[in-house]
Each structure stands twice: as C-alpha cells, then as structure tokens.
Amino acid sequence: MKKVLVLEGSSRPNGNTEALTNVLMNGIERTTIFLREKNILPIVDKRHDEDGFSIVNDDHDALMKAVFSHDILVFSTPIYWYSMSGIMKNFVDRWSQTARDERFQMKEEMKRKEAYVVICGGDQPRIKGLPLIQQFQHTFHFVGISFQDYIIGHAGKPGEIWNDTYALSAAQALNDVIKEKIHTQP
Amino acid sequence: MKKVLVLEGSSRPNGNTEALTNVLMNGIERTTIFLREKNILPIVDKRHDEDGFSIVNDDHDALMKAVFSHDILVFSTPIYWYSMSGIMKNFVDRWSQTARDERFQMKEEMKRKEAYVVICGGDQPRIKGLPLIQQFQHTFHFVGISFQDYIIGHAGKPGEIWNDTYALSAAQALNDVIKEKIHTQP
Amino acid sequence: MKKVLVLEGSSRPNGNTEALTNVLMNGIERTTIFLREKNILPIVDKRHDEDGFSIVNDDHDALMKAVFSHDILVFSTPIYWYSMSGIMKNFVDRWSQTARDERFQMKEEMKRKEAYVVICGGDQPRIKGLPLIQQFQHTFHFVGISFQDYIIGHAGKPGEIWNDTYALSAAQALNDVIKEKIHTQP
Amino acid sequence: MKKVLVLEGSSRPNGNTEALTNVLMNGIERTTIFLREKNILPIVDKRHDEDGFSIVNDDHDALMKAVFSHDILVFSTPIYWYSMSGIMKNFVDRWSQTARDERFQMKEEMKRKEAYVVICGGDQPRIKGLPLIQQFQHTFHFVGISFQDYIIGHAGKPGEIWNDTYALSAAQALNDVIKEKIHTQP
Numbered sequence: 001m002k003k004v005l006v007l008e009g010s011s012r013p014n015g016n017t018e019a020l021t022n023v024l025m026n027g028i029e030r031t032t033i034f035l036r037e038k039n040i041l042p043i044v045d046k047r048h049d050e051d052g053f054s055i056v057n058d059d060h061d062a063l064m065k066a067v068f069s070h071d072i073l074v075f076s077t078p079i080y081w082y083s084m085s086g087i088m089k090n091f092v093d094r095w096s097q098t099a100r101d102e103r104f105q106m107k108e109e110m111k112r113k114e115a116y117v118v119i120c121g122g123d124q125p126r127i128k129g130l131p132l133i134q135q136f137q138h139t140f141h142f143v144g145i146s147f148q149d150y151i152i153g154h155a156g157k158p159g160e161i162w163n164d165t166y167a168l169s170a171a172q173a174l175n176d177v178i179k180e181k182i183h184t185q186p
Numbered sequence: 187m188k189k190v191l192v193l194e195g196s197s198r199p200n201g202n203t204e205a206l207t208n209v210l211m212n213g214i215e216r217t218t219i220f221l222r223e224k225n226i227l228p229i230v231d232k233r234h235d236e237d238g239f240s241i242v243n244d245d246h247d248a249l250m251k252a253v254f255s256h257d258i259l260v261f262s263t264p265i266y267w268y269s270m271s272g273i274m275k276n277f278v279d280r281w282s283q284t285a286r287d288e289r290f291q292m293k294e295e296m297k298r299k300e301a302y303v304v305i306c307g308g309d310q311p312r313i314k315g316l317p318l319i320q321q322f323q324h325t326f327h328f329v330g331i332s333f334q335d336y337i338i339g340h341a342g343k344p345g346e347i348w349n350d351t352y353a354l355s356a357a358q359a360l361n362d363v364i365k366e367k368i369h370t371q372p
Numbered sequence: 373m374k375k376v377l378v379l380e381g382s383s384r385p386n387g388n389t390e391a392l393t394n395v396l397m398n399g400i401e402r403t404t405i406f407l408r409e410k411n412i413l414p415i416v417d418k419r420h421d422e423d424g425f426s427i428v429n430d431d432h433d434a435l436m437k438a439v440f441s442h443d444i445l446v447f448s449t450p451i452y453w454y455s456m457s458g459i460m461k462n463f464v465d466r467w468s469q470t471a472r473d474e475r476f477q478m479k480e481e482m483k484r485k486e487a488y489v490v491i492c493g494g495d496q497p498r499i500k501g502l503p504l505i506q507q508f509q510h511t512f513h514f515v516g517i518s519f520q521d522y523i524i525g526h527a528g529k530p531g532e533i534w535n536d537t538y539a540l541s542a543a544q545a546l547n548d549v550i551k552e553k554i555h556t557q558p
Numbered sequence: 559m560k561k562v563l564v565l566e567g568s569s570r571p572n573g574n575t576e577a578l579t580n581v582l583m584n585g586i587e588r589t590t591i592f593l594r595e596k597n598i599l600p601i602v603d604k605r606h607d608e609d610g611f612s613i614v615n616d617d618h619d620a621l622m623k624a625v626f627s628h629d630i631l632v633f634s635t636p637i638y639w640y641s642m643s644g645i646m647k648n649f650v651d652r653w654s655q656t657a658r659d660e661r662f663q664m665k666e667e668m669k670r671k672e673a674y675v676v677i678c679g680g681d682q683p684r685i686k687g688l689p690l691i692q693q694f695q696h697t698f699h700f701v702g703i704s705f706q707d708y709i710i711g712h713a714g715k716p717g718e719i720w721n722d723t724y725a726l727s728a729a730q731a732l733n734d735v736i737k738e739k740i741h742t743q744p
Contacts, residue, residue, distance in 0.1 A: 011601055011602050011603045042569060042594075042643070042648075043569055044570070045568070045569045045570040045636075048715060078603075080647075080650075080651045081693070081697045081700075082693040082697060083647065083693050085647075086647035089638075089642075089643075090600075092638075092639050096638070127320070127333065130320060132693070133313065134313070134316060134688075135689050135690070138640040147313065149312060149352060165362060166360055169356055169358065170356045173351040173354070174352055176351065197416045198416070198420075222416075231450075234384075266465045266468070267465060267511045269455055270455075271461075272414050272415065272461040275452075275453075275461045276462070278453050279458045309510075309514065318503070320502075320692075321454040324454040324500050325453045325454055328453075344420050498707065499692070499695045499705065502688045505688065506685070538731045538735070540731070541728055544727065545723040546723075546724055549724070
C-alpha cells in the first residue's frame with residue numbers, strides 16, 4: 001500500500017487550503033506535517049564553495065526523511081502573492097542542499113514519488129495561480145517526481161472554500177483516483 | 187434569461203472537447219456554432235492603413251452578430267500544439283477588424299459578456315494547456331469579457347475523455363453554476 | 373555552414389516584427405518565407421480515422437521541405453491576441469499531418485533543428501507575450517527542436533520598434549551568437 | 559531626481575544575479591539592501607483575526623520604510639527552484655501585514671513606484687523563469703507598482719553570467735533607459 005504525506009504550507013491553522021486538502025484526502029490514511037510548526041532555516045547557497053554546504057541544525061533533514069519514506073506527496077499551500085508561502089519556499093530551497101548531501105540519495109528517492117498540489121487564493125486563483133502550478137511542474141520534473149494533478153480553490157475569507165463547487169467536485173473526483181492508486185502495485 | 191453561445195473550434199466532429207462541452211452544457215439551452223463549418227479568412231492587418239480595413243466577404247460578421255446577441259460565451263477548442271486551433275485563432279484574429287468596424291460597438295457589446303473555456307489535450311493538458319488559458323484571460327480582459335471559469339480535459343484518442351473524472355466532475359459542478367446564472371438577473 | 377530559414381507570420385509587410393527580425397538576421401545569409409504569401413489550409417484532424425489524413429493540395433508540403441532543408445529556424449510573428457498569428461498557427465497545426473506522412477521523417481528531421489523566436493506586440497508584450505513563448509517551448513520540445521532563444525519587441529504602430537532599445541540590443545547580441553553558430557560544426 | 563533601491567534576494571554574496579544587477583545599475587546612484595543580512599520572519603497570517611496582526615520585532619518595518627522612500631525598486635533574485643529565493647519570499651509575504659498596518663499607507667506609497675526585476679538561473683531561465691516574471695507582474699499589479707521591465711540571465715556557476723551577451727546587452731540598454739528616467743520629472 002502506498003504511503004501518503006501531506007505537507008501543509010499555510011501559516012494559519014484550519015484555513016481554506018487545509019479544508020480543501022482534507023476533502024481531497026477524505027478517508028485516506030496519511031501523515032500530515034505542518035511546516036509552520038517546524039524550524040526550517042533559509043538556504044545559504046554553498047553549491048560553489050570548496051567545502052560545500054555546512055550542516056544545518058534544524059528540522060530540515062528530518063522532514064526530508066519523512067518525504068523519502070512516503071510514496072505520494074501532497075503539497076498544500078495557500079497562494080501568498082501568487083506563489084507558495086515563504087514557509088514552504090524555504091523548505092523547497094533547502095532541497096538544493098539535500099541533493100548534495102551524501103547521507104541521502106535524493107534523486108533516487110524522488111523519482112519514485114508521485115505528487116499532488118492543492119492551492120487556494122482569493123484573487124482569481126484559477127488564472128493567477130497558474131504560474132505557481134508551472135513552478136511545481138518544473139521543480140518536480142527537475143528532481144524526477146511525477147506530477148499527478150492539482151486543485152485550485154477560490155477562497156479568501158475563512159470558510160469561503162465551501163462555495164467553490166468546482167474545486168470541491170474536482171477534489172472528490174481525485175480522491176477516488178488516489179484511493180485506487182494507493183492500493184495498486186507500482 | 188441569459189442566452190448561451192457555444193463556439194466549437196475543433197476540426198473534427200464528435201471529439202473529446204465537444205463531448206466535455208456537452209457535459210458542461212447538459213440541459214442548458216444554447217446555440218452551437220461549429221467554426222469549421224464557417225468560412226473565416228485570416229486577418230489582413232490594416233490597422234495602420236489610411237483607409238483602414240477592407241470589408242471581407244465571408245462569415246465573420248455574421249458570427250460576430252451571433253456573439254453580440256448572446257450573454258454567455260463558451261469557447262471550446264481542442265489543444266492543437268498547446269494553443270487553440272488555427273480555425274478558432276483566425277476567428278479571434280479578425281476581432282481586431284471588428285473592433286474598428288463602425289457598424290459594430292464591439293467593446294460596448296463585449297463588456298456585457300461572460301465566458302467559459304473548455305480545452306482538451308493528450309499531452310499533460312492541465313500543465314501544458316495553461317499558457318492557452320492565460321491567453322484567453324488576456325484576450326477577454328482586453329475586450330472586457332468577464333472570464334468565469336474553465337475546464338481542462340485530458341484526452342487524446344476518441345472517447346478518452348470519459349476516463350477523466352476530474353474534468354467530468356468539474357464540468358458537472360460548473361453546469362450547476364451556469365444554470366443558476368442563466369436565471370439570475372444581471 | 374548552417375542554413376537559416378526565417379518564417380514570417382505577419383499579415384502585413386514591413387511591420388515591426390519583420391524589422392526586429394532583420395536586426396537579428398543582419399548580415400546573415402538566410403531564406404525568408406512569408407507565410408501570408410502561401411496557401412496553407414487549416415488542418416482537418418484525421419489522426420483517428422482508419423484511412424488517416426487525406427493529401428491536401430496546397431503549399432504546406434513544400435514549406436515543410438524548406439523547413440527540413442535548413443538547420444536554424446526563426447519563427448517571426450506579431451503577437452495577435454497574445455498568440456501567434458492565425459496564419460502561422462494554421463501552418464503549425466498541419467505539422468500533426470506531416471508527422472504522420474510516410475513521405476517525410478519529421479521527427480528525425482526536426483531534432484536536428486535549432487530555433488529562435490521573434491515576437492512583437494503593443495500591449496505589455498514582455499509580460500503578456502510569455503504564454504506564447506511557453507507554447508513555442510512546448511511545441512519545439514514535442515518535435516525535438518532545440519529552442520535557442522527569443523526576442524520580445526514592444527511596438528504597435530509602424531516604426532515603434534526603433535524605440536525599444538532593450539529588444540534591439542538583445543537582437544544585436546543574439547546576431548553575434550548566431551553568426552558564430554553558423555560557422556561552427558555541430 | 560528619482561531614488562533607486564536595489565533589493566538583493568540571493569543568499570550568496572557576489573553571485574551572478576548581483577553581477578548582472580550591477581551592469582543594469584552601472585553609474586546609477588542607488589541604495590542596495592541585501593535581504594540575507596536582515597532578520598525577516600515568515601508571515602503569520604492574521605488577516606482574519608479579530609485583533610489583526612501582532613507587531614513583529616524584526617527588520618521588516620525598516621525595510622518597508624526604505625521601500626517607501628525610494629521611487630524605483632529593483633528586485634534582484636537568483637532563481638531558486640524556478641521562483642524567487644525564500645529569503646525574498648518571506649519579505650514579500652509580509653507585505654500582507656504591512657498593507658493592514660495603520661502606521662503605513664502602503665497602497666498609496668506603492669502606486670508611485672516603478673519596478674525592474676533581475677533574475678538569473680542555470681536551467682533554461684528564459685523559459686523556466688517566466689512563471690516568476692508573471693508572479694512579479696501579478697504582485698506589482700495588486701499593490702499598484704508599475705512593472706517597467708526585467709532581465710533574465712543564464713548562469714549557474716560563478717562568473718557564467720559574463721558569457722550571456724543577450725542579458726548583458728539588455729541590461730546595458732535598460733541602464734540608459736533608467737538613467738534617463740531618473741532625471742525626468744514624473
């Protein structure tokens with residue numbers, strides 16, 4: 001059975017993105033990590049230093065181990081300024097360090113993963129959120145993750161997501177797809 | 187009651203895009219125009235000529251009259267090379283002429299319209315079809331049409347659309363939204 | 373020495389896009405084809421017909437032969453409604469037919485090509501022209517063409533391109549790059 | 559005379575993006591802020607809390623005052639995972655708080671600003687960096703900043719930017735434009 005990890009990028013508990021993600025994940029066993037509860041320092045780019053990256057004493061390595069030990073990743077983030085939250089961005093930025101960390105085989109691990117993305121915003125998200133979707137695609141492609149699908153919710157104020165029948169219906173339809181996928185041998 | 191016009195851009199009858207559009211439009215009274223059955227010549231750009239555009243003897247003006255006499259426009263096109271079909275593109279290109287045609291008040295007319303878009307493709311359409319959605323947005327914004335929403339179907343071979351539960355569910359959800367909209371006073 | 377083919381998509385002679393392309397091509401031996409002077413019918417999609425595509429009696433096959441016999445392709449089109457001209461779009465749409473035409477080895481041919489793109493528009497082209505650039509990328513990627521670079525000119529009225537020092541400088545810089553490339557063995 | 563503020567988002571001193579930005583800014587009096595030297599905490603979204611945002615004790619307010627007291631803003635960031643650095647993202651995320659801070663008139667201030675963007679990356683930046691440009695556009699549009707132009711450099715390893723004649727030429731051309739703009743009355 002495939003293992004599912006939800007990475008929540010919001011700075012606010014119980015927001016619209018989280019609610020929409022819960023519709024997508026309804027009845028599916030999963031681990032959820034709230035990135036806001038973790039200590040993830042911004043990357044210090046040392047790709048071109050002779051000695052390479054310095055080990056950083058925060059939660060990033062533990063998070064990457066969680067990523068590696070699951071099969072399906074769900075990136076869930078509100079749209080902050082037409083992009084993922086800075087909280088999630090700092091997490092993703094650090095992948096550049098993990099990719100060069102000999103303790104991990106990031107590329108080997110990542111290319112077995114499948115990903116879904118859930119984003120929500122209040123300002124024409126199904127138009128203005130598209131560059132963010134394209135960035136997820138470029139990122140997933142680079143590390144070898146297979147981008148399965150995404151949901152874009154239209155919601156600003158708390159609870160508004162329940163009016164977005166398009167996103168809710170799409171999430172329910174994908175819920176079935178994921179349930180079947182979980183029980184399918186690769 | 188609002189009047190609905192479907193503009194079909196496919197070169198092939200009964201294709202996936204048309205099927206998905208019919209799910210979106212199920213039970214909704216509408217006029218459908220198959221652009222492939224019309225004679226629409228490519229634009230000859232004379233915006234900067236002293237005498238302006240020459241009158242063109244084809245079906246374009248009649249099509250624009252149909253557009254003007256409806257309230258909700260549905261642009262339905264298969265994704266050909268990550269964009270709308272050339273058939274539909276020639277139709278849209280000619281708007282530049284209509285916009286300068288004194289017999290019409292295109293900007294006045296267009297700003298009362300609402301639009302939906304349905305596109306289908308076989309090569310990662312929910313990623314690679316996004317530039318096309320952005321172009322529709324820019325086009326609608328320019329002429330004042332209000333872009334309501336869109337559906338992207340994943341289908342190549344005939345009938346494949348029936349496997350795309352995401353798109354079908356989204357289309358059904360939007361069907362309800364449109365039905366309500368039709369009966370609402372502006 | 374590499375052979376250069378310029379495909380001009382404008383409906384208007386001596387426009388801004390053509391002028392910018394001539395800056396890019398200054399001093400470079402090339403063949404130029406004005407697509408508006410050719411007869412290119414819209415595609416009739418028969419990919420899924422038992423008998424496949426019907427032979428079409430127009431200029432498309434000759435154009436494809438010209439494409440195949442050159443090494444560097446320059447796609448030059450004004451931005452019409454945030455996309456390539458319908459004239460150029462009908463040409464590209466027909467690639468789907470050529471790809472299935474046993475008289476040609478389109479994929480084999482295309483993967484040896486390098487491409488440049490020149491586009492010009494009057495409405496924030498360096499922002500609103502980006503979806504078009506992305507579509508060229510997807511198209512080139514699909515057929516195996518290597519997308520080298522592009523220039524986006526800001527110009528609406530005749531001659532305005534001469535005020536866009538950004539685009540002119542970029543075109544001159546790329547001119548040097550292309551000149552060197554032409555004389556380099558692959 | 560217009561005042562210029564450069565906001566550097568890189569985590570690494572003397573990188574390619576900084577070098578390209580220095581070409582753009584050559585001979586232009588400006589203030590430069592290296593965001594990596596500042597303490598900017600991630601936003602905690604309290605837009606919907608009764609009491610609103612809590613005052614945060616870090617460098618963000620001082621940075622916003624610097625923004626407000628300049629006329630031309632240059633956002634300079636390496637492309638990290640096809641987006642701005644997390645360092646810069648946390649800064650931008652906090653604008654949502656500043657916008658609701660009664661001590662500032664952010665919207666009033668911002669709509670007098672003009673912006674340039676400089677980004678650099680090693681993986682097809684002039685294609686895969688386009689979503690980031692679109693996000694800057696959406697962000698600038700939202701707060702009323704006028705997006706003037708941008709430069710995309712192709713460089714990964716230290717010093718590679720000096721091979722990108724396209725970007726260098728464009729930067730030099732924009733340098734002239736900015737110099738003229740600085741001395742022009744609004």
